[in-house]
């Protein structure tokens with residue numbers, strides 16, 4: 172698999188290190204990177220033995236099969252349509268971009284027309300397999316996620332006391348916290364949608380990990396799953412598991428036997 176990468180921050184660099192330097196995806200390479208600033212892309216390219224591109228359209232003209240987005244929600248909104256139109260597959264980690272049904276449908280239609288695929292990693296959470304199976308013929312009555320992070324990982328959080336920063340729907344949560352609660356949208360996509368998925372965001376100076384507690388109930392029974400994630404070393408907002416989930420999604424694209 173020949174891969175292009177948009178966004179060379181924490182997750183982007185982790186994937187570059189894993190694939191191009193550590194060889195963790197045999198037969199695959201990140202062939203090109205695009206960053207907001209060409210100087211940065213150039214520096215990344217020499218560090219991780221790849222090519223720098225000064226525009227997304229130049230990246231798309233190169234010989235790649237799939238683009239990884241590891242930047243932000245706005246990048247997905249700006250470039251996902253043109254990536255799919257070019258016939259490349261797309262892996263999106265800023266899944267909050269798909270909160271609006273109209274955009275989701277636009278991308279789905281493009282995939283159908285161009286015979287391309289979108290891959291959405293499970294990110295910093297788990298339990299999606301349970302919700303998918305539950306929704307296949309059964310019914311889900313409720314889905315919620317409670318996210319607890321140290322204040323440094325959340326915008327506008329008080330440093331000295333525990334506080335509930337948000338309580339409401341996933342659609343409102345992602346609008347207010349576009350960098351912090353992508354997990355609520357992946358949950359919405361497999362479950363009840365962004366308006367009916369309940370979100371609570373707690374800032375807690377007493378914790379060092381980013382934890383997410385997912386609860387669901389329906390005709391299958393009940394689910395309660397808590398993940399306690401170590402943060403990425405250079406970005407406390409992002410859990411290490413999110414970066415790992417990008418790699419595992421790439422790995423399963425290459426597998427003949429699909430689990431889950």
Ligand SMILES: NC(=O)C1=CN([C@@H]2O[C@H](COP(=O)(O)OP(=O)(O)OC[C@H]3O[C@@H](n4cnc5c(N)ncnc54)[C@H](O)[C@@H]3O)[C@@H](O)[C@H]2O)C=CC1
Pocket residue numbers: 177178179180181182183205206207241242243244246264265266293294295296349350351353354357403406408409410413
């Ligand atoms: N789905 C999930 O569970 C999770 C999703 N995320 C999301 O993943 C994304 C990446 O996370 P990190 O790598 O930790 O963030 P980061 O902030 O370390 O890296 C993002 C990079 O994107 C670059 N960028 C910004 N605008 C750009 C543009 N127009 N074109 C190209 N590059 C651009 C920035 O310069 C930065 O280097 C974020 O949107 C984050 O919210 C993070 C954690 C979990």
Ligand SMILES: O=C([O-])CC(=O)C(=O)O
Pocket residue numbers: 294295349350351352353354355381400408409410411413
């Ligand atoms: O990494 C995490 O724990 C979750 C996160 O930032 C997001 O969903 O945007």
